[in-house]
Amino acid sequence: MLQRTLHLYQRAYKGLSPSVWLLAGVMLINRCGTMVLPFMTLYLTQHLHYSVQDAGIVMAIYGLGAFVGTFLGGRLTDRFGFYYVQLFSLLFGGIALLGLQFVTTFMALCASVFVFTLFGDAFRPANQAAIAHYSNTETRTRAFSLNRLAINLGWSVGGGLGGWIAGISYNLLFWTDGLTCLLASVVLWLCLPAPDRVPAHSDHQTETTVDLTMRKSPYQDTWFIAFVSCSCLYLMAFMQLFSIVPLFFKEVMQMNESTIGSLMALNGLVIVCVEMALVYSLEQQQRSKISLIVMGVSLLVLAYCLLSLHQWLPISHMTIALVFILIGTFSEMLAIPFIQSVTVGRSSPATRGQYLALASMSGALAQTLSPAVGSQLVAHFGFSVHWLVVAGISLLSASGFWWLGTVARKNAQATDSVR
Secondary structure (H helix, E strand, O other): OHHHHHHHHHHHHOOOOHHHHHHHHHHHHHHHOOOHHHHHHHHHHHHOOOOHHHHHHHHHHHHHHHHHHHHHHHHHHHHHOHHHHHHHHHHHHHHHHHHHOOOOOHHHHHHHHHHHHHHHOOHHHHHHHHHHHOOOOOOHHHHHHHHHHHHHHHHHHHHHHHHHHHHHOHHHHHHHHHHHHHHHHHHHHHHOOOOOOOOOOOOOOOOOOOOHHHOOOHHHOHHHHHHHHHHHHHHHHHHHHHOHHHHHHHHOOOOOHHHHHHHHHHHHHHHHHHHHHHHHHHHHOOOOHHHHHHHHHHHHHHHHHHHHOHHHOOOOHHHHHHHHHHHHHHHHHHHHHHHHHHHHHOOOOOOHHHHHHHHHHHHHHHHHHHHHHHHHHHHHHOHHHHHHHHHHHHHHHHHHHHHHHHHHHHHHHHHHHHO
């Protein structure tokens, strides 16, 4: 049994290019300093003494900046290539983050948060385009999973240290986060040479399921627009983990920052230990990517129902929090890597940046709506009602993905019959 498990992990990591590993290393350095986002709501309410509603507005601005940044990042990636977009995003994002700690007035804070995320989130589509460039059809999903492994390993380190650092000084969070962004840009610049541009009419990967001539723009691909809409609903629910959930743990479950940071770190540690082997095993079974996404989104429904019913369950708050984190983590592992893989599979080299940008924009829109809607629901109806609403959003997303899977199967059968 142990030997089979070791062989499974060995095969899961085999075949990935050195450049994919290097990109994962850059991501790891960057994410090891990710401490501001999971504690931003606490920073605004506990340190700067803003209300929950004001904190929700600032977090919504955070998401708005991410929305604009990913759109620009996708356009710039298709025009100038993913290398320089990544480099300058890390550089200017780090500088903006260092300056954010010195801003305290509400309007200036909103503007500064917008500028920081504008620079920082231009990185997303460029980084995903780089992963697609340095991988092939067989290794693509695992390449994305390796990148997520780096993100979550860094998240585990950053979340764990962040809770400890926040107990000392919130300003140290900004210094650590900003400096690691700058360090990641230096490593990228020194270790990964700028690649030659890939001609728009060619692709080093084999696209077998997509008629590329009919997909000039993601905004003309109605199936994909519906797909990213469902993704937005899912991410809107999932991102409560980074905004309202820490506040719930603090105010209702009476946990301190260190405990909250440890719970956030657990999410990343489980992903680091499990996701690559899980994704590889599922791909070997040749399961439908859409069905796996549906399964992952459905788990999130269960997770939020658990939080809604916490006061009637005969178990401790810590046990509930642990079970919630574990269910939410498996939801993430089943859904997000395959959402990214489906996105790349719908694109051509000439439009890959725009496809990935549109997918990232759905995440940014979710990041905008998640704290804004969540904070208002909590303020007017309380946490229990809020969790039920979020569970309903997750259920709607799962239903939408299931319907899209049905449409995709029918279209594939129709194409086969024509051939």
